[in-house]
Amino acid sequence: MAKRGxxxxxxxxxxxxxxxxxxxxxxxxxxxxxxxxxxxxxxxxLGVLLRDVLGAVKSMREVKRILKLRFVQVDGIVRVDEKFxxxxxxxxxxxxxxxxxxxxxxxxxRLVPMEVKGDAAKEKTxxxxxxxxxxxxxxxxxxxxxxxxxxxKHINVGDSVIMKFSExxxxxxxxxxxxxxxxxxxxxxxxxxxxxxxxxLKQIIKRxxxxxxxxxxxxxxxxxxxxxxxxxxxxxxxxKI
Numbered sequence: 001m002a003k004r005g006x007x008x009x010x011x012x013x014x015x016x017x018x019x020x021x022x023x024x025x026x027x028x029x030x031x032x033x034x035x036x037x038x039x040x041x042x043x044x045x046l047g048v049l050l051r052d053v054l055g056a057v058k059s060m061r062e063v064k065r066i067l068k069l070r071f072v073q074v075d076g077i078v079r080v081d082e083k084f085x086x087x088x089x090x091x092x093x094x095x096x097x098x099x100x101x102x103x104x105x106x107x108x109x110r111l112v113p114m115e116v117k118g119d120a121a122k123e124k125t126x127x128x129x130x131x132x133x134x135x136x137x138x139x140x141x142x143x144x145x146x147x148x149x150x151x152x153k154h155i156n157v158g159d160s161v162i163m164k165f166s167e168x169x170x171x172x173x174x175x176x177x178x179x180x181x182x183x184x185x186x187x188x189x190x191x192x193x194x195x196x197x198x199x200x201l202k203q204i205i206k207r208x209x210x211x212x213x214x215x216x217x218x219x220x221x222x223x224x225x226x227x228x229x230x231x232x233x234x235x236x237x238x239x240k241i
Contacts, residue, residue, distance in 0.1 A: 008032060016041045020110040021052055031060075031083050037146030038087030044103070044111050046074070047082030049092065054101065054113060056094060071095045075124055075145070076165030087145065088190055088231070089125050091116065091165075104239050105188065109195040112241050122165045125179070127231050128157050144231075151175060160232035179232040186237065187216065187230040192226055198239060201230065 013024045018041060021030070031045040047063040050072070056179045057063050060082065066072060067080045073093040074086055086092060086103060088111060093100040095203035100121035101113035130142035134150075141151045143161070155161065155178055162177040179185065185201045199216035202229050206212045214227040 017109055018111045019044050019048060020106070020112050021048075033085040034083040036085040037145075038085045040085075042111070043085035043087040045082065046072070046079060046086055046092075047086040049086055049113070050100055051123055056097075073145075076122070087111065089239070090145065091121060093121065104241065105190050105196045106241055107196040109191060114239065114241050123176070124163050124165070125160050125231070125237070126163060127232055128155060128161065129157045131155070131157050149175070152178065154178070156181070158227070158230075158232075162234065172184050177234070179234065181230065183233050185232050186235050188233050188239070189216075189225055189229050190231050191229045192225055194223065195229075196239065198232075198233075198237070199225075201232075 010030055012021070012027050012030040015021060015024060015030050024076060030194055031047050033040060033043055033045040036043070044053065050063050051058070058068065060199045064080050067082055070078045070080065071094065072079055073095060074084065077089055085114060088103055088105060090103050091100055092103070092113070100116050102116045104114050106112045124146055126143040126147070128141050129144050132140050140148050140151055141155055142148050146210045158181040158210070160179040161175045162179065164176045166174055166175050181201070183201055187199050187201055189195055189197045189199060191218045197218050199218045202215040202217055202222070204212055204214050212227040213224050214230055215222065215224055
């Protein structure tokens with residue numbers, strides 16, 4: 001009988017480069033992420049993040065235990081699936097230790113945790129991937145983490161929004177700031193050979209039938225990158241890994 005459905009396993013040697021594991025030959029298998037808000041090549045399964053990257057636990061059995069006890073939150077929401085995909089700018093909180101980590105990109109294009117404290121641990125920057133009109137003429141935007149929320153009509157695809165996590169289950173995605181993709185904007189490059197760089201946007205060059213490009217600068221260095229790789233962040237945003 002023919003096989004149906006996709007493979008439920010993933011060999012460690014074939015793990016996407018976004019997962020920052022040092023030795024891919026240390027074991028045969030690694031968790032395959034569940035379907036979720038991030039693409040399969042640009043996320044880390046929550047269990048792998050806790051065990052192999054953060055070192056918060058020593059085994060997958062311990063991962064499942066702390067998740068079952070509801071000790072881990074992603075973007076302010078309790079997650080109990082060890083295969084839940086965690087992606088760029090997501091905030092993972094270890095409740096008992098009162099520690100929070102934001103996933104950013106390093107120069108190799110890997111997703112790495114950066115510890116955040118205070119109000120920063122309750123905020124998240126997300127990129128607008130889509131925009132549509134819904135009932136009663138309201139505007140809904142789709143973010144890179146899969147959320148669909150109502151927003152202002154002046155927010156466009158490519159812009160970013162800063163959301164604040166609420167302790168109330170009724171309001172998890174309150175937008176507190178709009179960051180526009182325009183000349184002078186501070187951006188984080190998420191992919192490509194310049195991944196992990198914080199740059200200032202100079203100009204966007206639209207190519208007919210091709211991906212748009214962007215002229216950016218990092219200090220005295222000026223170069224061209226794909227505009228889709230840009231994630232607008234606040235002027236005070238820093239990468240400390």
